[in-house]
Amino acid sequence: MATSSLVRSPVSQSPVTAARRLLAVVVANPFGTAVSLGLAYLAWTLGGRIVDWAFVEATWVASSRAECSPDGACWAFIVNRLPQFAFGFYPEAERWRAWIVLLAPPLLLALAMAPDFKGRRKVLIGGFCLYPVAAFVMLSGGVPGLQPVASDKWGGLLLTMVVGIGAFVFSFPIAILLALGRTSQLPAVRLLATGFIEFWRGMPLIAILFMSVIMLPLFLPPGVEFPRLTLAMTGITLYSAAYLAEVARGGLQAVGRGQSEAANALGFGFWATQGYIIMPQALRAVLPGIVNSAISLLKDTTYVMVVGLFDLLNIVTAALSDPNWLGLATEGYVFVGLVFWSLCFGLSQVSARLERDSERAHSRAPSGERKPQ
């Protein structure tokens, strides 16, 4: 009918033919047309209202809620508190250190995304392995030239980044060892690894953090105290390691048995087989799963409130109770949502790029082998 003629029609048409075609679709499918029109209307009005609220009527500069226009968003609240949302209670004179720590990951990622940059993988892997340690030294100081800053002064986005990236990087080697342990032929190793994974995966993260800060002091001799950030990082790292280990195990099992048998036949030892043959294939196979874990870990960092640390979400929540800025929950949560979304979207973009690259490398490899020597 009309639809089949539509399929056959050429792409470029005169306006008259286009209109006739449109009419044909409307006549053939009145219900669908009504739904489309309804949705378009909804999008138009809703979108209009959102734009009105977020931009047209919004107030960007004010010193309290009372000065904000009641018809639009009061972004002045966010603007006024932006340094606090970014750095928490980090002393103002030392903020440059926090800036470096905050900007390093996006810059690294941008470098990784740069087209045809040869050392991409080296920069990514090296950068992110060094990042947690470097960030920790940079922020806490105590080395020559850097004043010490206690970790309970770190907060906001800075804390979210440090905890998220730090826990992910630290949990990665643990996860690989656990995955190897769980697939091991040795019963004791297998049992230990399985027990560890099941224990940490079976506990809610909130309970782990709660135990680390409330229960641990009961077992420690009086006077021995760990910084709350260390407790939180340890808890989140072990928790994330258990999840990542299962992702990595999925990858290990996806690599055919023939691979390790061939490596054995060539005289490769266990670690050489894993390091050169199995792991590169296994991790490449589960890259989406790894990025998925990283994204979920980044969002799980908001639980650090349990141990009394103010990450981005919780410092914004606390700010909502400022007597001068009451009633701005929408603005606050929209802001937090946008920041988290940007971070996670950035991560998934990098993941997509890495996948494309490794696919390209994969499809190149066999043809290379066939080249005459």
Next chain:
Amino acid sequence: MKRHAFWGLVGLGILATPALAGEGDRVNAIKSRGELVCGTSTGTTIGLSTLDASGKWAGLEIDYCRAVAAAMFGDATKVKFAPLEFKNAFAALQSGSVDMLARAAAWTYSRDTEMKFDYAGVYMYDGQGFLVKKSLGVSKLAELGGASVCVSAGTTSELNLSDYFRSNGLEYTPIVANSREQNLANLEAGRCDAYTNERGGLAASRLGLGAPDDYVILEEIISKEPLGPIVQQDDPAFRDIASWTLFTLIAAEEKGITSANVAEMAASSENPEIQRMLGKTGDFGAKLGLANDWVVKVISSVGNYGEIFDRNLGNGSPVKLARGQNELWSNGGLLYAPPVR
């Protein structure tokens, strides 16, 4: 494996708890640590404990903690605030990871007895009240019959609401939500006629509405919510310090001692009770194991109760909550400090 580890932890917990609880000289622990650790809200109780834009804590509970630090160390800055979510707060106090809680937790029988806590007094008498639209023309609770009332799910407010309306033979429709923001949105959208919560919270919530002047808080309350500092039962000396810090804040207002005139009063007051309080005569401080002029340090750093209330909740703050029951006994309120003798 997992089960063994779990029971191991439980066993360790049972062994460890009594050993530590028995030792408890908290005052010494605090003094050797060099700072008081005060469990507060996560910056969400308006007027009691919030974070300002520069990251400093502010509020009535915060000032009380500072007062205790000033009493113990002569320095109101020697206090560390440990933000705790409500569900973790009591466990944190029980484990000893905080010295005291000043965290908007009402004094109840079960908290005092079952949880083995002590309340060192009451720094704010709160109670469940009602925020209603002015346009309803309601001035008494009895006129709210047939109204729809917004309330937070699973709270004592919800139970109190149902008890009160049932026992007074009033009809009502509960509109249940999960947070302050949702309740306020419902009220503004006209989905309910009134919103019930603690009066202190209501006064603050009202400010967050688009048109605060269209709403009014009814005078009557339907529950008692006395908020006070909570300590463990392990060290009576610490409890005394916590109690008498609060009492002297109240007594100072009664005697007209303010942060502005305390130095002058200490030097020249002729009133024997003021002389004892401010350490000019007697050994009032030594009896608590504190410096003899500790009250001077407290009042000069945070002011008397009236100043603290005014700054955080009263007319000196955006909340503008009336003193009500939090007025001195001599002015018809409930604040009463035992004599300093």
